[in-house]
Amino acid sequence: MRKLDDKQNKQYDVMQNINESLVKELFETGKEYTIQEVADITQLTEAAASEAIVKLAVRGEIKKIEQRQLHMKIEKYVLNRDYAHKLIIRIRPLVIQYYVYDAANSLVFQKEKPSIESELVDTIVQLVRDISQVYHLQIVVIGSAFMLKNGESVTLGNSRDFQEINLKRIIKSKILSLLSQP
Numbered sequence: 001m002r003k004l005d006d007k008q009n010k011q012y013d014v015m016q017n018i019n020e021s022l023v024k025e026l027f028e029t030g031k032e033y034t035i036q037e038v039a040d041i042t043q044l045t046e047a048a049a050s051e052a053i054v055k056l057a058v059r060g061e062i063k064k065i066e067q068r069q070l071h072m073k074i075e076k077y078v079l080n081r082d083y084a085h086k087l088i089i090r091i092r093p094l095v096i097q098y099y100v101y102d103a104a105n106s107l108v109f110q111k112e113k114p115s116i117e118s119e120l121v122d123t124i125v126q127l128v129r130d131i132s133q134v135y136h137l138q139i140v141v142i143g144s145a146f147m148l149k150n151g152e153s154v155t156l157g158n159s160r161d162f163q164e165i166n167l168k169r170i171i172k173s174k175i176l177s178l179l180s181q182p
Contacts (some may be wrong), residue, residue, distance in 0.1 A: 084138035
């Protein structure tokens with residue numbers, strides 16, 4: 001067997017990433033597919049579709065389900081909705097609204113809680129901590145109805161109580177340390 005050089009390895013890796021992206025995008029429809037169906041729809045060879053499916057299944061992004069039809073066992077695959085969750089946080093005056101979506105971008109739940117300006121960062125960090133204990137968070141998005149400077153600093157309060165904090169830096173460092181704990 002011929003050994004691939006660095007350039008060929010990079011090209012192969014790029015093709016693998018493209019194949020995985022095609023297959024992953026197909027499964028985001030929420031439907032079940034056999035390897036042959038994936039190959040037909042994506043126009044990949046059956047071997048390439050199979051390899052991409054195996055990699056996605058090993059990572060837990062999709063899962064195998066078995067069905068019986070006329071005394072035959074058929075292997076199908078489907079998106080693992082629990083693989084990844086997104087937490088969307090909206091900071092509004094006096095309230096924090098938050099939404100959790102699964103890997104298929106379906107809303108799992110939405111809630112809101114009161115927000116006190118002086119406790120805003122701690123409230124957000126605690127919210128992320130609580131949600132990450134129940135769901136496998138991959139993405140946390142924070143939006144604000146307050147004035148933003150460079151998309152990072154938020155102006156809280158008014159007149160004499162004016163305070164500027166860098167939400168992105170503070171929350172990111174606290175959340176990263178939180179998520180890295182066992």
